[in-house]
Amino acid sequence: MSATVWAWLVLLFPLLGSIVIGLSFKVVPAKAAGVIGTAAIALAFACGIGALISLLGESPEARHHASSLWDYASAAGLDIKLGIFVDPLSIFMVLIVTGVSTLIHLYSFGYMQSDEGYHRFFSYLNFFVFSMLLLVLAGNFVLLIVGWAFVGFASYALVSFWYRRTTATRAGMKAFVINVVGDIGLTLAAFLIFRELGTFEYSEVFAKAPHVFHTNEWSVTAICLLLLVGAFAKSAQLPFHTWLPDAMEGPTPVSSLIHAATMVTAGVYLIARTHVLFVLAPTAADIAAFVGLATLLVAGTIALVMTDLKRAIAYSTMSQIGYMIMGVSIGAYSAGMFHLMTHAFFKALLFMAAGSIIAAMANNQNIDDMKGFGKAMRFTSITMLCGGLALAAFPGTSGFFSKDEILAYATARGGMYEIFTVLGYFGALLTAIYTFRLIFRVLPGKPCAEAQELIDTGHVHHAHPFNPATGEEEDTDVGFPGADHHIAEQSWPMRVAMGVLAFLALFAGLVQVPGVDETITHFLDPVFADSPLAAIQPSVAASWAGLAIGAAISLAGIGIAYWLYIARPETPAALIRRFRPLHTFLVNKWYFDELIDILVVKPALAIGRFADRTFERFVVGGLITGTEDVVGGTGRIVRIVQSGFLRSYALLLVAGFAGLGLYFLLSST
């Protein structure tokens, strides 16, 4: 079978899974829904492998295929097809998305077991995977926008999955609104592309663009900036990032799949996919790179002080995506995509481990309350350590190779781009510190009450879960892990998922070792061959020098975290007292929420209030009631004449004729 047939099958299975589970929730038992959902994604993954094999069987130059099922619209020079585009980049993304999704479905199979919304969850989750695959496989900008918007909706549905939880529904709305802002940017970009190039098809756009646009022409820069609005909103980059930490209100598998491994990397994919345009608009590319850099530093500093376990990991996600955005913007395409892959592994794993612990804590996510889970949950703590090591770029792990490759490229490009290397290494130091801050605070030490109960009895009994944010009791009738929600790592599907990801987090980096194999660079090479930036490659020696610096920084960061949280546990409190204003600033997340509130939300509300109270009441309302008054008043006056007295009608008639007769008499003389 050809690669495109495999790719269509990749799209088919998750869609089928979603529909089947969604329609059959009354007939099919919960377990079967989980099996169907997981199997659908696993089949998609298998088809992805099929597409990969079929692509590898061709010569590197021929590895791109477009295929379409039918035309949506074909008129007046506009031709929109339901078409996909298969090339190494999209297949690379398909494999990551379906592979990680399979494992996370497996994890959810155990994790959501005591949840009443089991069918709903798997139906949504399959729908999400379908949307994400549509996004990466789309062959034109219209279908890309469709996938992009579907993904936003799936994220909304899953963030507010526990819909009786007020904080969750609010977070869902926030995520949706900010994502829609991004959708608008993307849609406008597509309009501009159509206006300038007259087509939506990827292959035609990228073939025509270099002949139509001059470098840094305003139109191509505008297109790229609008694409960036979409990318930043989806990938939680400054200033559109505030939805991601709030999205942690959803179930943990959702955080793991959507808000760490797949959806939030859509922006990175978008930039890599449209790299032809970004090469023509270096200014826009530099803006993207600087925003990525700013995000990675801002998010890294916030992650240092977050006391909410999942939110801290979410800020870490933002920070790592900052690296990827930076990478694909400055031209380190394969390095950025490589980091996307390794990040998907270790961040999904970290979220799973966090989910395990949070489940044991009855959905309390505050790390101040957690201690000593190392003894209570051996498997979870080992896998969490694997994920943490990879995130902190410990020498030899996957994160170590991928992060340093981006920074090595920045050095090789030289000039202004050395800033990215220097600050990127600083970000790496922050990463190592905050990662091991979490690990050192949660795993070792004297077990807290929940951990102790776990050690003594083998499970934790939570009769009445409470929402820590509002203090309300959770509604377990419509779907929330209730009293029989046993700790996560006891069920084998979760152990399998976490085990596989732990293995990948540790060793996936070995596919791309500088000077040894560099599999991913070779595989993605045909996609990026047309970019002059792809020709710049750091020498093997420079790469290894970078890796050495990275190793030193990672070890230093872990050492600092050890010193702060294990050797001298009183130091953090002293530091907080010493730098009180800085700490408050970071705890309040650089006041981004407040800033957006003042700059966007408040003015929008004020305009809304003005429209409601002043404009609508006096102008619109005045027009309507005015018309009504005129008509009604005239009617009231005319009604007097219609008295119903026959003789008054006769009098009017006679008087009228008499008047008329008099008039003609007078006018004739």
Add this chain to the structure above:
Amino acid sequence: MSIEWYIVLSSLLFAVGATGILIRRSPMVILLCLELMLNAGNLALVAFSRMVGNQQGQVFAIVVMVIAACEVVIGLGLIVALFRRKLPLNVDDLRELRG
């Protein structure tokens, strides 16, 4: 005899009919007054016909008589219907169509 006298008589008859319609309340009398007005018109038509010397005016007078007959049929029918339904025979009380 000059035409004026006929016209004066016709006008007086018309005025009597119109006044009757305006001041009387009984539908029966109103109907009679209507007949009076129509016949005032007939008188004028016949007089003018004699003055001009052809028969056109008389033809019109006959048409008016036919109309008057029709009108009486409808008017008397209405009055009989009012009477059967035991409604007051007073046009001032019959004002359901007021605005």
